[in-house]
Amino acid sequence: MKHIPVLLREVLEVFAGQNLRTFFDGTLGAGGHAKAILEAHPEIERYIGCDQDPRAHSIAKEVLSPWGKKVEFVRGQYAEQVAAVDGCIDGFLIDIGVSSMQFDERERGFSFMGDAPLDMRMDPEGELTAAEVVNRYPEKELARIIFEYGEERRSRQVAKAIVDARRKRPIRTTGELVEIIKPVATRGKLHPATLVFQALRIEVNDELGQLERGLKAAIEKSCSGGRVAAISFHSLEDRIVKNVFRDAKDRVKILTKKPIGPTAEEIRANPRSRSSKLRSCEKI
Numbered sequence: 001m002k003h004i005p006v007l008l009r010e011v012l013e014v015f016a017g018q019n020l021r022t023f024f025d026g027t028l029g030a031g032g033h034a035k036a037i038l039e040a041h042p043e044i045e046r047y048i049g050c051d052q053d054p055r056a057h058s059i060a061k062e063v064l065s066p067w068g069k070k071v072e073f074v075r076g077q078y079a080e081q082v083a084a085v086d087g088c089i090d091g092f093l094i095d096i097g098v099s100s101m102q103f104d105e106r107e108r109g110f111s112f113m114g115d116a117p118l119d120m121r122m123d124p125e126g127e128l129t130a131a132e133v134v135n136r137y138p139e140k141e142l143a144r145i146i147f148e149y150g151e152e153r154r155s156r157q158v159a160k161a162i163v164d165a166r167r168k169r170p171i172r173t174t175g176e177l178v179e180i181i182k183p184v185a186t187r188g189k190l191h192p193a194t195l196v197f198q199a200l201r202i203e204v205n206d207e208l209g210q211l212e213r214g215l216k217a218a219i220e221k222s223c224s225g226g227r228v229a230a231i232s233f234h235s236l237e238d239r240i241v242k243n244v245f246r247d248a249k250d251r252v253k254i255l256t257k258k259p260i261g262p263t264a265e266e267i268r269a270n271p272r273s274r275s276s277k278l279r280s281c282e283k284i
């Protein structure tokens with residue numbers, strides 16, 4: 001499935017009228033936001049497109065080919081990569097979470113549909129896989145992750161079911177994990193494995209650590225008047241964005257008192273946008 005950039009108009013509004021010379025895009029993905037930002041800002045001299053997934057780069061390279069050498073493709077995690085940029089940046093954007101392409105590549109294990117190895121690494125060379133978390137983490141630690149990152153109320157029961165199952169034999173695939181989770185996870189509108197899969201993905205990719213360190217580094221690296229924008233997809237992430245901006249309030253002006261969400265029209269056109277929230281700030 002083609003990845004549709006979320007809150008695109010709202011992101012463009014954050015940077016409208018800004019004189020952008022250097023822009024850092026921490027989650028380049030398919031280059032959807034990048035293309036629109038480059039079109040709206042012909043003054044950009046350097047667009048740094050960072051992604052930890054090499055497959056995203058090959059897609060984005062095609063989409064962004066009209067801008068030639070203006071675009072620099074950086075492979076790695078945005079928190080470390082933005083901290084390493086030489087000079088200051090006028091704009092910073094992150095749009096965290098899994099891309100539609102990653103979700104659709106079943107063999108990567110992000111989806112609870114079908115059966116695939118328990119991987120979930122956005123960086124295929126990353127050290128930690130979901131299989132390691134599920135088969136090696138102590139029960140208490142598993143329960144904490146599932147509760148904190150998945151907001152699964154029945155986290156302890158799920159962790160216990162996982163540990164009981166892995167005593168018999170290692171849990172190797174997404175399908176096996178779904179069968180273990182299904183009888184004990186919270187029943188609701190969502191698929192019973194949704195929250196546990198979300199928790200594992202966040203742990204495997206250190207998504208919350210990246211978010212906090214990345215935003216701090218982006219504020220640090222911003223030129224005076226530079227703007228930082230972050231799109232998050234659940235309350236835990238949004239809280240981190242809000243807190244990092246608030247803690248930096250002697251150095252930034254917060255541009256969004258409340259986070260900006262998608263319009264009903266956007267949700268209809270792209271259901272993935274449903275829980276998205278955008279916050280932004282400007283370096284003083």
Ligand SMILES: C[S@@+](CC[C@H](N)C(=O)[O-])C[C@H]1O[C@@H](n2cnc3c(N)ncnc32)[C@H](O)[C@@H]1O
Binds near residue numbers: 053
């Ligand atoms: C939701 S997609 C971004 C889509 C993009 N904005 C677009 O319009 O096409 C998220 C992308 O960010 C990447 N990603 C997530 N966390 C990252 C991190 N900490 N460092 C670098 N890339 C990351 C993922 O590999 C994925 O390709």
